[in-house]
Amino acid sequence: MNPLPETVGAVVVGAGMSGLAAADRLQAQGVDCIVLEARDRVGGRVHSEPLWGTWVDHGGQWLGPGQDRAYAVVQRLGLTTMPTHVEGRKTLLFGGRLTHHTGRTPALPPAALADVAQAQWRFDRLAATVDLRHPWRTPDARRLDSQTFETWLGRTARTSAGRDFFRVATQAVFATEPSNLSLLHVLFYARSGTTLEVLLSTENGAQQDRVIGGMQQVAEGLAAGLAGRVFLSSPVTGIRQRDDGVSVLVGDRVVQASSAIVTVPPAVAGSISFDPPLPSQRAQLLQRMPHGSVVKFHASYARPFWREQGLSGEVAGDLPPVKVVFDNSPPGADPGILVGFFEGEDAVVASRHPRAVRQEVVRARLQRFFGPAAADMTGYTDTDWSAEIHTRGCYGAHLPPGAWTQFGSALRVAVGRVHWAGSETAERWCGYIDGAISSGERAADEVLARVPR
Ligand SMILES: Cc1cc2nc3c(=O)[nH]c(=O)nc-3n(C[C@H](O)[C@H](O)[C@H](O)COP(=O)(O)OP(=O)(O)OC[C@H]3O[C@@H](n4cnc5c(N)ncnc54)[C@H](O)[C@@H]3O)c2cc1C
Numbered sequence: 001m002n003p004l005p006e007t008v009g010a011v012v013v014g015a016g017m018s019g020l021a022a023a024d025r026l027q028a029q030g031v032d033c034i035v036l037e038a039r040d041r042v043g044g045r046v047h048s049e050p051l052w053g054t055w056v057d058h059g060g061q062w063l064g065p066g067q068d069r070a071y072a073v074v075q076r077l078g079l080t081t082m083p084t085h086v087e088g089r090k091t092l093l094f095g096g097r098l099t100h101h102t103g104r105t106p107a108l109p110p111a112a113l114a115d116v117a118q119a120q121w122r123f124d125r126l127a128a129t130v131d132l133r134h135p136w137r138t139p140d141a142r143r144l145d146s147q148t149f150e151t152w153l154g155r156t157a158r159t160s161a162g163r164d165f166f167r168v169a170t171q172a173v174f175a176t177e178p179s180n181l182s183l184l185h186v187l188f189y190a191r192s193g194t195t196l197e198v199l200l201s202t203e204n205g206a207q208q209d210r211v212i213g214g215m216q217q218v219a220e221g222l223a224a225g226l227a228g229r230v231f232l233s234s235p236v237t238g239i240r241q242r243d244d245g246v247s248v249l250v251g252d253r254v255v256q257a258s259s260a261i262v263t264v265p266p267a268v269a270g271s272i273s274f275d276p277p278l279p280s281q282r283a284q285l286l287q288r289m290p291h292g293s294v295v296k297f298h299a300s301y302a303r304p305f306w307r308e309q310g311l312s313g314e315v316a317g318d319l320p321p322v323k324v325v326f327d328n329s330p331p332g333a334d335p336g337i338l339v340g341f342f343e344g345e346d347a348v349v350a351s352r353h354p355r356a357v358r359q360e361v362v363r364a365r366l367q368r369f370f371g372p373a374a375a376d377m378t379g380y381t382d383t384d385w386s387a388e389i390h391t392r393g394c395y396g397a398h399l400p401p402g403a404w405t406q407f408g409s410a411l412r413v414a415v416g417r418v419h420w421a422g423s424e425t426a427e428r429w430c431g432y433i434d435g436a437i438s439s440g441e442r443a444a445d446e447v448l449a450r451v452p453r
Pocket residue numbers: 013014015016017018019036037038039042043044045046058059060061062063234235236237263264265268271272294296385390391394395396421422423424431432433434436
């Protein structure tokens with residue numbers, strides 16, 4: 001690898017999707033910039049691995065309608081997407097009953113279905129009032145931000161099945177429990193990704209498409225375009241600001257730049273010391289952006305046997321610890337692959353156990369969903385994202401009550417010459433790959449407005 005340059009126009013901290021998108025835009029505009037990445041690979045929360053003669057995505061993998069920035073980059077890099085396999089009946093394990101259905105309406109008892117529909121209608125109506133750019137200016141923001149999503153659910157959903165449905169949906173989207181989330185944050189997040197239904201859906205939803213060969217190719221493609229300007233295994237430890245520039249510290253090495261873009265996830269932002277210290281509003285916001293907990297697993301089979309039973313492989317359920325599963329087989333379905341998640345509290349418990357124990361838990365659950373053939377796994381792998389020291393939990397950060405209205409205005413405001421990007425700072429598709437890309441582009445535009453060229 002090239003030695004670190006002593007002086008550049010801009011330094012981008014983090015080679016995830018947001019950092020690479022920022023550097024891509026800066027370079028295209030003629031700014032001499034480098035990317036400093038703590039890991040020995042690019043992609044951050046996007047990580048693909050060649051496995052079982054195909055690939056698995058341990059991190060972010062799906063794209064869906066409306067994620068225009070992400071599709072544009074995929075297309076520009078000459079990559080191809082494939083739809084998630086949806087043919088066949090979906091599986092639902094709710095209240096101890098295993099049922100199958102097609103279409104979007106789950107086979108819940110009529111009273112529960114009616115309850116979910118009325119609660120969702122109320123939720124969508126409230127979400128439509130959210131000010132995406134300034135959630136703290138949403139009408140009635142203080143009231144919405146002073147309660148948890150669980151409190152709202154307890155008041156709004158009238159049946160226990162209805163409440164459980166939203167609890168599972170919350171785990172699937174946020175990887176945490178409704179009691180940890182501000183109602184305003186849940187409303188913001190749903191509107192940021194269009195609607196809660198879109199976030200939960202496969203066809204016409206956020207789980208619609210995958211990049212053939214793995215999502216990390218997008219990060220690698222962007223990094224390749226930055227030839228020699230991405231420095232791996234280079235964790236930034238400090239950023240010093242002066243009136244005329246910044247000094248970015250990588251241990252005892254220093255890079256001088258006109259500006260910096262910091263993209264590290266909120267949970268690990270404390271690994272960088274700032275001089276002068278961050279303003280209190282920004283520092284206290286970071287204290288209120290915990291990450292969710294998720295263990296993502298893949299199980300491989302000689303063939304996708306569930307398809308022979310007329311099943312799509314898509315599962316939702318309320319029985320801990322595995323509540324969501326999809327068919328993640330490659331084109332040609334050789335091998336058959338199921339992807340699933342331990343999320344929220346289920347992931348907190350799962351991460352206390354070794355992978356071999358988790359594998360047996362998954363084997364037993366998949367047998368419950370798909371019958372005895374699910375016992376014949378040919379391979380198993382998983383990633384506990386809470387254990388990843390440069391991420392410390394996923395899918396991303398969430399805001400508890402009070403955070404948006406008291407500290408939210410500091411989310412995107414540059415501190416001197418330090419600009420902020422990262423999926424969590426996106427207005428549209430906050431928490432998603434598309435949001436990461438657009439946040440990087442937005443921060444690059446901020447830098448372009450001041451960097452001498
Ligand atoms: C299991 C899982 C499934 C997901 N599924 C989807 C999905 O299907 N679709 C979707 O759109 N999104 C999904 N997401 C979310 C998506 O992956 C993220 O929103 C997105 O990748 C975040 O990109 P980012 O650049 O903002 O942050 P990151 O990817 O976290 O990038 C930040 C980078 O900073 C680096 N870093 C940290 N500290 C330092 C330091 N001190 N110095 C230098 N570098 C540092 C990190 O190593 C990392 O590379 C998923 C995430 C996970 C984990």
